[in-house]
Amino acid sequence: MIGRIYLALVYLFIVGPAAMIVVDSFNAATSFPSPFESPTLRWYLAIWAHDEFLRSIRTSTIVALAAAAIATGLALPAAYALVRHPLRGGNIVATLFVGPLLVPQIVMGLAMLQLLGLAGVDLGLGGLIAVHAVYVMPFTVRLIMTSLARFDFTLAEAARTLGAGRLATLRRVTLPLIRTGLVAGFTFAFILSFVNLPLSLFLTTPRTATLPIEMFAYMESRIDPLVAAIGALVLIAAVAFTVTLERVFRLRLAG
Amino acid sequence: MRESLPWSAYAPLVPGLVFLALFLVVPLGATLWLSLSPNVLVRFEAPGLDNFAYLLGKAYYLDVLMRTVRIAAVTTAIALLIGYPAAYVLRDVSERLGSTMIIGLTFPILAGPLVVVLGWMILLSDGGPLIRPLVRLGLTGPLRLLGTETAIVVGLVHFTLPFVVLTLFAVLKEIPHDLLEAARSLGAGRIQVMRRVVWPLSLPGVVSAALIAFSLAASSYVSPHYLGGATQLTLTTLVAQFILATFNSELAAAAATMLLVVxxxxxxxxxxxxxRAVRA
Amino acid sequence: MTHKITMTRRAMLLGAAAAPLIARPALAQRATLSVSTWGGVTQDGIKAYVAPEFEKRTGATLAYDIGGQGARYNKLLAQRNNPPADVFFSTDEAVIAGRRAGILTSASRKNLPNLANIHAWAQTVTENDGEGTIAGAPYTLLAYALAYNPAVVKDKPTSWADMWRPEFQGKFAFAAPVHSQMPAFVTLAAELAGGSLDAGFKKLAELRPSKLTVFWTDWAPLNKSGDVTLATEFDYYVETMKSQGYPIDYVIPKEKAIGCPEYVSIVKGTKHQAIAEAFLDLMLSPQVQTAFAQETFQGPTNKLVKLTAASEARCACGARVDQLRFFDPKVFADNRAVWTERLNTEVVPHWRAR
Structure with missing residues (x-):
């Protein structure tokens, strides 16, 4: 019983701040943070008057889609190779693939900024997408490896013996069976890229500002619950994504 | 079997590794090069380590370095203290509820640190729902948390806790219930089972959870930026200040390199x- | 007759339907001027009072890059070859630094007819690269002054020296070392301490600010909660806060407040020099400056601007200009890197040690 109460308190701690954002997004007070005054929808309606937010949502979507696609595309063959055969040095290679987790995101962004500067190349979507793809790659590798580890490779071999070609086997047998891992890897990569601020801090231009960057810039010049309203929308979208994943694909995050 | 693997078995690894090399290793090389270059504040003949000597020689920057390590270490300790019992209790939760609760753990990760930190700014403010009741009840005097190291640690514990719980849970749930039953039937008390069986078996998980928490905390930018402030700089916010406010690319590179080395x-x-402890 | 009209109407309808198709290439060529400026009241002001007239005059549209001056300046530095903005809003000091760094360029005087009516005191940047050119358009005058919480502070501050008053230590939001106005405090502190720069840094080290700020948003929540009772801030931000219900007001210290002419200048390498100059001229026009003064509390620099008494009381203009001190932005640009570093390494550590 004490255990359950403790767990409930920990969850309250974990969920509390995000819940505060949802509550505050309906707060009519114009200064932030303020005690709750009266409920209003004006902050949600105000989002539509800020085309920079709408534009940056589009940019973030493009960046996150591209980064997730690249990361998943590169992670799938790598994860397959790592799981399929006990490779010599396989552990080291697997560690290399999670290496980006150990590099602070702000350092990744700085490094890309400085490389582009030394090379005399302008900032653009390319550098931004590359850095986001590097950052999410470990997550896609891990999730696809987890799902491949449960995959029975004899099924693929059986298909080949029965006369299916290499591609047909991949398309008809392997991919459907590891779909969960692929979808989970892609989705998590997408969300993690979408909400990331430090990676983009030095790399965006007015034409490539992502949503977190616009929120960051907005909060420098004023603070009102408008950012809370945007935050609440992001939160709800992220939660909806995950819950759908869990329900539809029976995704298991911890092993 | 191992020796007979053809090179083609390694081929699928190549695209990913090349990508990481091009877009992570090469850029880091550029940063390393710049960190060895002279600038408006530190003049010397390149390449040299003078930027590092300069940063380590000033109390102000040394403070930033120590603060980064201190905050990350304290965060790690607190997150483990809170997370371990939580992960332990979580393993006794029914399968269905448990998987929902695991998903719940990822919400703050998926909402992104910016959204979460906004929540903390509301909660930690003096007039906020956390502190105002305490002050009203006379439990505490006026309390200023925003802009202090404490606030950063609170934000970072919150940020790292889900990762810690997920990591520990993965290890703890592998410990068979039968093993604990057996230990208990042999007369071991609760505490003894915990100390002699559960703790040693979970040690590898504790180590990796600690490493994850430390790296996440040391490399976090959002919490120190919003909950700390200009007097509570960490290496990440120092890097940002060098780039966005004082335009010193070389010292930014040196600070970033220092963070990586630390x-x-x-x-x-x-x-x-x-x-040794883990192996034993 | 009727038949004819129907035909005409049909033709017109067809024409209307086809128009977007035909007009498309022309639309695609419609220029967009990218404006690098502060978010909040400045961007709102441009959207409301500049954009409509600008579009009417030039046929071009405006796009915005908002953010702090430092972050925006860094974007210009990082992208010299393909500048991310066409016009840049900044302090006078940043105009000088930007010209030295080769990221800002001049405007042609003859394309800025409104320049003829701009007060001489606003033109603090004297550098230019030719007879008929000017470094930028000083579109407003701001006062950097002392803000205080009138609900808590009984004995309101009257002098910069009041920053050292014991009651404010630990309750004071002070410009961060990287703040645009910090060099002014280095100078002021040196004067208060008897003249030498070293003495000034020592004097600043005696302060105990509880919050270092770059934007008013950094300390506004602490003002609301009662944690900050004194702050250094721009007059128009304090006025903005006042209208949002914060318990705040400001005073002009007896040694004079810091006069800050803000500039809009042209980014080097812009493909829209002509419309950029049209934008600068619009920012100098009496119409725009009147609206900016009345709605966003930013003081006008154009002599032709006539304000109501109520508006005049809330911005840096009229008699108040004499209560402002204008520092030489060149001195700030020359010394900023070294002064910031000295503040960080010699002063800030003392602020932390309490």
Whole structure:
């Protein structure tokens, strides 16, 4: 019983701040943070008057889609190779693939900024997408490896013996069976890229500002619950994504 | 079997590794090069380590370095203290509820640190729903948390806790219930089972959870930026200040390199120091 | 007759339907001027009072890059070859630094007819690269002054020296070392301490600010909660806060407040020099400056601007200009890197040690 109460308190701690954002997004007070005054929808309606937010949502979507696609595309063959055969040095290679987790995101962004500067190349979507793809790659590798580890490779071999070609086997047998891992890897990569601020801090231009960057810039010049309203929308979208994943694909995050 | 693997078995690894090399290793090389270059504040003949000598020689920057390590270490300790019992209780929760609760753990990760930190700004403000009741009840005097190191630690514990719980849970749930039953039937008390069976078996998980928490905390930018402030700079916010406010690319590179070195030293040292305990 | 009209109407309808198709290439060529400026009241002001007239005059549209001056300046530095903005809003000091760094360029005087009516005191940047050119358009005058919480502070501050008053220590939001106005405090502190720069840094080290700020948003929540009772801030931000219900007001210290002419200048390498100059001229026009003064509390620099008494009381203009001190932005640009570093390494550590 004490255990359950403790767990409930920990969850309250974990969920509390995000819940505060949802509550505050309906707060009519114009200064932030303020005690709750009266409920209003004006902050949600105000989002539509800020085309920079709408534009940056589009940019973030493009960046996150591209980064997730690249990361998943590169992670799938790598994860397959790592799981399929006990490779010599396989552990080291697997560690290399999670290496980006150990590099602070702000350092990744700085490094890309400085490389582009030394090379005399302008900032653009390319550098931004590359850095986001590097950052999410470990997550896609891990999730696809987890799902491949449960995959029975004899099924693929059986298909080949029965006369299916290499591609047909991949398309008809392997991919459907590891779909969960692929979808989970892609989705998590997408969300993690979408909400990331430090990676983009030095790399965006007015034409490539992502949503977190616009929120960051907005909060420098004023603070009102408008950012809370945007935050609440992001939160709800992220939660909806995950819950759908869990329900539809029976995704298991911890092993 | 191992020797007979053709090179083609390694081929699928190549695209990913090349990508990481091009877009992570090469850029880091550029940063390393710049960190060895002179600038408006530190003049010397390149390449040299003068930028590092300069940063380590000033109390102000040394403070930033120490603060980064201190905050990350304290965060790690607190997150483990809170997370371990939570992960332990979580393993006794029914399968269905448990999987929902695991998903719940990822909400703050998926909402992104910016959204979460906004929540903390509301909660930690003096007039906020957390502190105002305490002050009203007379439990505490006026309390200023925003802009202090404490606020940063609170934000970072919150940020790292889900990762810690997920990591520990993965290890703890592998410990068979039968084993604990057996220990108990042999007369071991609760505490003894915990100390002699559960703790040693979970040690590898504790080590990796600690490493994850430390790296996440040391490399976090959002919490120190919003909950700390200009007097509570960490290496990440210092890098940002060099780029966005004082336009000193070389010192930014040096500070970033220092952060990488500190993290590498701590991770390597901690792994080495705990290696024996984990094996035993 | 009727038949004919129907035909005409049909033709017109067809024409209307086809128009977007035909007009498309022309639309695609419609220029967009990218404006690098502060978010909040400045961007709102441009959207409301500049954009409509600008579009009417030039046929071009405006796009915005908002953010702090430092972050925006860094974007210009990082992208010299393909500048991310066409016009840049900044302090006078940043105009000088930007010209030295080769990221800002001049405007042609003859394309800025409104320049003829701009007060001489606003033109603090004297550098230009030719007879008929000017470094930028000083579109407003701001006062950097002392803000205080009138609900809590009984004995309101009257002098910069009041920053050292014991009651404010630990309750004071002070410009961060990287703040645009910090060099002014280095100078002021040196004067208060008897003249030498070293003495000034020592004097600043005696302060105990509880919050270092770059934007008013950094300390506004602490003002609301009662944690900050004194702050250094721009007059128009304090006025903005006042209208949002914060318990705040400001005073002009007896040694004079810091006069800050803000500039809009042209980014080097812009493909829209002509419309950029049209934008600068619009920012100098009496119409725009009147609206900016009345709605966003930013003081006008154009002599032709006539304000109501109520508006005049809330911005840096009229008699108040004499209560402002204008520092030489060149001195700030020359010394900023070294002064910031000295503040960080010699002063800030003392602020932390309490």
């Amino acid at each position: 993290m590498a030293v701590v991770i390597f040292g901690f792994t080495k120091a705990t290696a």
